[in-house]
Amino acid sequence: MEGAKGPQGRRLPAARDAAEPADLPDEAPLAGGLRVRLKDVAVHAGVSRATVSLVLRKSPLVKAETRAKVEEAMAGLGYVYNRSAANLRSGASRTVGLVLCEIITPNFAQFTAGIDEVLGTEGYMAFIGNAAEDATRQREVLLRMQEHGVDGLVVVASENTRADALEEGACARMPCVLAQRRVEGFPADYVGPDYGAGMELITEHLISLGHRNIAFIGGVRRIAPLTERMAGFHRALRRHKLKSGPVVPCAVIDRSSGYAAAREFLARELLAKGDIPSAIVCYNDVVAFGVMLALDEHGLVPGRDVAVVGCDDVDEAGLHRPALTTFTTDPRVVGREAARLLLRRIAHPERPREEIIVPPRLVIRQSCGAGKAADTPAVRRPPAHRPTGGAR
Amino acid sequence: MEGAKGPQGRRLPAARDAAEPADLPDEAPLAGGLRVRLKDVAVHAGVSRATVSLVLRKSPLVKAETRAKVEEAMAGLGYVYNRSAANLRSGASRTVGLVLCEIITPNFAQFTAGIDEVLGTEGYMAFIGNAAEDATRQREVLLRMQEHGVDGLVVVASENTRADALEEGACARMPCVLAQRRVEGFPADYVGPDYGAGMELITEHLISLGHRNIAFIGGVRRIAPLTERMAGFHRALRRHKLKSGPVVPCAVIDRSSGYAAAREFLARELLAKGDIPSAIVCYNDVVAFGVMLALDEHGLVPGRDVAVVGCDDVDEAGLHRPALTTFTTDPRVVGREAARLLLRRIAHPERPREEIIVPPRLVIRQSCGAGKAADTPAVRRPPAHRPTGGAR
DNA sequence: ACGAAAATTTAGATCGATCTAAATGCTGCG
DNA sequence: CGCAGCATTTAGATCGATCTAAATTTTCGT
Numbered sequence: 001m002e003g004a005k006g007p008q009g010r011r012l013p014a015a016r017d018a019a020e021p022a023d024l025p026d027e028a029p030l031a032g033g034l035r036v037r038l039k040d041v042a043v044h045a046g047v048s049r050a051t052v053s054l055v056l057r058k059s060p061l062v063k064a065e066t067r068a069k070v071e072e073a074m075a076g077l078g079y080v081y082n083r084s085a086a087n088l089r090s091g092a093s094r095t096v097g098l099v100l101c102e103i104i105t106p107n108f109a110q111f112t113a114g115i116d117e118v119l120g121t122e123g124y125m126a127f128i129g130n131a132a133e134d135a136t137r138q139r140e141v142l143l144r145m146q147e148h149g150v151d152g153l154v155v156v157a158s159e160n161t162r163a164d165a166l167e168e169g170a171c172a173r174m175p176c177v178l179a180q181r182r183v184e185g186f187p188a189d190y191v192g193p194d195y196g197a198g199m200e201l202i203t204e205h206l207i208s209l210g211h212r213n214i215a216f217i218g219g220v221r222r223i224a225p226l227t228e229r230m231a232g233f234h235r236a237l238r239r240h241k242l243k244s245g246p247v248v249p250c251a252v253i254d255r256s257s258g259y260a261a262a263r264e265f266l267a268r269e270l271l272a273k274g275d276i277p278s279a280i281v282c283y284n285d286v287v288a289f290g291v292m293l294a295l296d297e298h299g300l301v302p303g304r305d306v307a308v309v310g311c312d313d314v315d316e317a318g319l320h321r322p323a324l325t326t327f328t329t330d331p332r333v334v335g336r337e338a339a340r341l342l343l344r345r346i347a348h349p350e351r352p353r354e355e356i357i358v359p360p361r362l363v364i365r366q367s368c369g370a371g372k373a374a375d376t377p378a379v380r381r382p383p384a385h386r387p388t389g390g391a392r
Numbered sequence: 393m394e395g396a397k398g399p400q401g402r403r404l405p406a407a408r409d410a411a412e413p414a415d416l417p418d419e420a421p422l423a424g425g426l427r428v429r430l431k432d433v434a435v436h437a438g439v440s441r442a443t444v445s446l447v448l449r450k451s452p453l454v455k456a457e458t459r460a461k462v463e464e465a466m467a468g469l470g471y472v473y474n475r476s477a478a479n480l481r482s483g484a485s486r487t488v489g490l491v492l493c494e495i496i497t498p499n500f501a502q503f504t505a506g507i508d509e510v511l512g513t514e515g516y517m518a519f520i521g522n523a524a525e526d527a528t529r530q531r532e533v534l535l536r537m538q539e540h541g542v543d544g545l546v547v548v549a550s551e552n553t554r555a556d557a558l559e560e561g562a563c564a565r566m567p568c569v570l571a572q573r574r575v576e577g578f579p580a581d582y583v584g585p586d587y588g589a590g591m592e593l594i595t596e597h598l599i600s601l602g603h604r605n606i607a608f609i610g611g612v613r614r615i616a617p618l619t620e621r622m623a624g625f626h627r628a629l630r631r632h633k634l635k636s637g638p639v640v641p642c643a644v645i646d647r648s649s650g651y652a653a654a655r656e657f658l659a660r661e662l663l664a665k666g667d668i669p670s671a672i673v674c675y676n677d678v679v680a681f682g683v684m685l686a687l688d689e690h691g692l693v694p695g696r697d698v699a700v701v702g703c704d705d706v707d708e709a710g711l712h713r714p715a716l717t718t719f720t721t722d723p724r725v726v727g728r729e730a731a732r733l734l735l736r737r738i739a740h741p742e743r744p745r746e747e748i749i750v751p752p753r754l755v756i757r758q759s760c761g762a763g764k765a766a767d768t769p770a771v772r773r774p775p776a777h778r779p780t781g782g783a784r
Numbered sequence: 785a786c787g788a789a790a791a792t793t794t795a796g797a798t799c800g801a802t803c804t805a806a807a808t809g810c811t812g813c814g
Numbered sequence: 815c816g817c818a819g820c821a822t823t824t825a826g827a828t829c830g831a832t833c834t835a836a837a838t839t840t841t842c843g844t
Binding site for chain 2: 831832833
């Protein structure tokens with residue numbers, strides 16, 4: 001076990017390392033086809049690898065003259081930094097994971113754009129992982145991100161995510177910002193819209209229009225945003241000493257569930273007593289579209305016979321007829337803030353927990369029947385008829 | 393330079409490496425707080441690092457018994473694979489870059505979901521980068537992805553992207569699949585919808601409904617999809633020996649641009665001769681929404697007075713009143729196919745160039761005035777009144 | 785039971801950066 | 815002139831995996 005231990009595993013290193021500093025064949029980037037390494041830059045610039053490394057990291061230690069020489073060499077050789085290698089030694093990958101409960105909603109596109117925008121300016125890059133509202137996939141995604149050595153996470157938790165799932169998924173062991181949806185019992189930083197205040201605002205608006213019997217459609221699921229919304233809804237009612245109208249659950253949060261829930265509810269109410277609410281607050285815009293469809297089917301015109309409001313101000317909201325009254329949850333802003341907060345957290349892991357709540361803005365359109373009610377058809381040619389939703 | 397060369401840079405390695413195989417303090421994962429390495433697993437399982445590495449990569453070389461022992465050790469210690477380290481040596485990061493010209497369109501959310509879906513099952517992870525239709529940002533994003541050592545790229549090129557920009561951006565030096573938008577002169581794999589066939593199909597449909605004067609709104613930009621669309625539009629017209637109606641450009645591809653373009657066009661036509669087209673083919677659905685708004689303002693009802701069709705079948709299309717006749721470009725399918733093709737290309741860099749064209753499907757709704765035309769109001773209570781667009 | 789072939793395991797170099805501690809160069813001061 | 819003190823630069827170990835070639839063990843035919 002001692003004698004024959006010659007150098008092993010050489011893969012023509014001679015050919016690679018023989019490149020003398022001065023007489024490179026030509027100035028062609030990537031001479032030979034292999035990737036240019038820091039070492040090559042060092043040789044070419046006539047300095048040590050350590051110095052090149054310092055230049056790369058913009059250290060103030062290197063002399064201006066030397067720095068220039070090195071930068072010239074980098075440009076000349078077409079050097080591309082290898083972050084995997086750097087990461088291995090330094091531990092910082094300048095990479096974050098973006099775990100989304102569901103990618104295919106207009107909200108998340110905006111949200112992701114906001115995140116990317118901020119990360120880009122800081123030289124970070126995001127991994128994207130879609131959990132598709134599935135706990136198992138979420139676990140897998142979290143694990144893979146860990147394997148890739150992300151510096152931190154932005155998590156929009158899937159429904160029914162419990163604190164221990166996140167803890168197990170390494171969210172507790174690295175910088176992690178929850179966005180859009182809180183997870184009870186998991187004390188991470190949080191950025192999200194103020195669903196409660198929005199619901200309060202929009203319910204107030206309905207009350208100010210004279211509505212007294214206000215229903216709530218959508219809900220059931222165990223996600224924090226529902227709790228917050230219901231709380232805001234009730235807050236507004238309480239302030240005006242009103243009792244809540246019927247609260248109707250909804251299997252999933254999408255248009256057809258909203259439709260189904262509303263249809264069943266209306267059929268029941270109409271057949272039984274004929275005492276239907278004069279206004280309906282919906283879990284969000286998408287549910288509201290379904291609800292309006294159901295009203296329509298029962299011959300009720302949203303905005304005239306029954307006021308309908310949503311939450312989110314998705315692009316379709318202004319496009320729908322009647323245009324939907326709702327409040328914005330500024331997903332792009334939420335994304336930006338989440339990214340900024342995560343970067344702060346990465347820089348200072350021990351700073352106190354932070355929470356950023358983005359205030360809602362009411363967007364009054366036709367579906368609530370504001371301005372006029374009974375006379376206008378509400379569906380054709382609405383009063384404020386400007387092009388909206390373009391550049392947003 | 394010879395004498396004093398003692399071991400340097402030791403950061404308490406003794407404390408870390410002293411862990412004997414047998415007597416670990418306890419079975420707690422992450423004993424000590426440091427990350428568990430492959431080496432720790434090897435020690436714990438009583439085998440060499442090389443063997444553990446083989447187990448990790450599911451090599452058939454290791455005996456089943458040994459494999460079991462190692463896997464047990466991994467589970468016991470809570471080992472997490474470090475891909476950065478692996479990448480450094482092996483060159484494969486199991487990471488791909490997803491470069492999007494613009495994130496905030498419903499299409500790209502679906503597209504991204506399709507990509508993520510396929511990559512996930514293969515254990516890959518995607519970096520996301522939004523170029524926001526800006527060439528400079530696109531360059532930066534491509535560079536950063538290269539720095540992170542992605543194994544390949546899926547690129548939805550920003551407008552005006554020229555082949556040399558992609559070549560410079562390393563797209564030529566690594567597996568790269570273009571999606572949605574071709575880039576002329578850049579011979580990479582391509583996956584995209586068949587815009588030409590779709591336009592042909594939908595124009596044929598209009599012709600079959602009796603339209604003879606058909607306009608085209610949207611365009612100007614130098615992206616391949618426009619060329620393809622125009623070609624399909626003209627193909628259908630030629631087959632029926634019809635002349636093209638007016639072709640109206642559009643500054644940007646969004647709703648307000650479509651609105652502005654149509655408004656100006658209609659004003660001009662109405663004032664001048666009063667000879668407006670009976671049908672309008674729009675660049676895409678979003679432009680069509682703007683166009684319908686403009687028609688509406690001029691007192692023209694889309695689907696009754698003028699037929700309007702779009703392209704993409706975005707979620708809003710079915711929601712709009714009148715519901716938009718369009719054709720689907722299946723972004724999710726395109727995403728899936730792009731990811732699959734990229735993985736194939738990564739596995740076999742030398743295989744011949746491939747191109748996957750996803751066929752369009754016509755979606756006939758109300759805006760083309762199909763079925764009936766003049767009598768039904770087309771806006772209220774359309775015939776096929778089912779909830780759509782929910783689960784999609 | 786022996787040696788060849790097959791199966792399995794392993795030592796140690798290696799990937800390309802960063803890190804530490806030390807070496808070197810350069811001032812200016814007594 | 816010698817040396818403290820500062821500014822710069824550098825050698826070589828190191829991060830945690832994979833890779834190659836060789837070592838070792840097992841299987842098997844005769």
